[in-house]
Amino acid sequence: MTDYKIDTLLAHAGINSDDRTGALVSPIHLSTTYQHPEFGQSTGFDYTRTKNPTRLNLEKTLAAIEKADYALVTSSGMAALVLLFSSFPVGSQIVAARDLYGGSFRWFNEQEANGRFQFRYAHSEENLLAQITAATDYVFIETPTNPLMVEFDIEKVATVAHAHGAKLIVDNTFYSPIYQNPLPLGADVVLHSATKYLSGHNDVLAGALMTNDKDLYEKLFYDQNTTGPTLSPFDAYLLMRGLKTLALRMERSTKNAQQVADFLRQSGAVRDVYYTGKGGMVSVKLLDETRIPSILNQLKVFTFAESLGGVESLITYPATQTHADIPAEVRHSYGLTDDLLRLSIGIEDADDLIADLRQALEEEHGKI
C-alpha cells in the first residue's frame, strides 16, 4: 500500500477492507464489543476502546499518507497532543516555536504551571536551533506557523535536535501530507488536527499521531486504550470520506489562495500579507485595525468563524478567537498583533472570494 502515490492512497482510503461481504467502502462498525469464537480466542477485536475495524481502516491510510509505520487517530487534535505529551517523563524540557496554535500554548502553560514540564519558546528558526541543548528532550514546531506563516526547515531542526539527543515533533495540520511529510525529513512524531484539512468539511473533530517509533507507538496505543480519547466509528468513516478528496481540495485551495494573496498584496487597506505560496492559509495585517469589526460584518462569501481547512472559506480574528489565551503582551512580542486577520481559503470560485474581500476592505458603504 505504501508504495502508491498519495493521490492513490487517498482515493482508496478504507476500500476493500471487508472480505466477508466484499463491500467496497469501509463499513461503519458501531458495535462496542465483539463475540469471542471460543473461550481463550479473539477475532482480534474485543472492545472498541482498544480496537475498532473502521478506525483501523482509517489509521492504515493515515499512516500511509504520512509515510509512517504507525498511526493513531484521536478524538481531537488536542487529544492527540495531550496523549503524546502525557507519555513524556515528568520534568522533560521542551523547546517550542512561539507562534503556536493557541490551544497548544494554553495546555503547555498549564503543564508548566503544574511543574510537569519546562518549556522554552523560540521566535525564529535560528533562535530555536540556538535553544536546543543537551538538556532538551523534545522540540515542538508547527510549520508553517499559525498564524504568521513562517516555515521551518524540518530537516535542519531534526538534525540539531538529534545531535543533542532530543526528539522532534511536527504539527503538520497546515500543510497536510500533500505539501510536507515530516517523518522522512527526520521528525520523530507527526501530529494533526484532522478536524482541518484531512477531514475538510468542518463536520468532524479528530486528531492523529504518526510515527516510525515502535516503542512510542506501543506506549501511545496502551495509553489511548487506558484513557479512551479515541475517535467514534462514525467520525472515523466521515474522516475517511473526507480524505479521499484531500489532494483535490488542497490543489484548489492553493490556487484560490494564490489569487487571493495577489489581490490582498495590492489592496490599499492591507499593510502586510503572510502567505508561503502553498496551501490555503493566508494572514493579513490591515493598515487600520479599527475597521476589523466592519470588515468582518460586511463579508458574505467568507464566514467569520474559527477553524480552517474546510471547503468553505473562513476568516478568523486570532486576537479574540484562536489565540485569545495567549496574553496580549506575549502575542505582540512575536508579531501576532491586533491588526491581523487569518483567512482559510476554501474551494469556491476565486473571483467570488476576491470580490467579497474587495467590497469589505474598500468599505463601499450602502452596497451591503
Ligand SMILES: *Cc1c(COP(=O)(O)O)cnc(C)c1O
Ligand atoms: C486546530 C488545531 C489544533 C487543535 O486541534 P483540534 O482538533 O481543534 O483539537 C492543533 N494544532 C493546529 C495547528 C490547529 O490548527
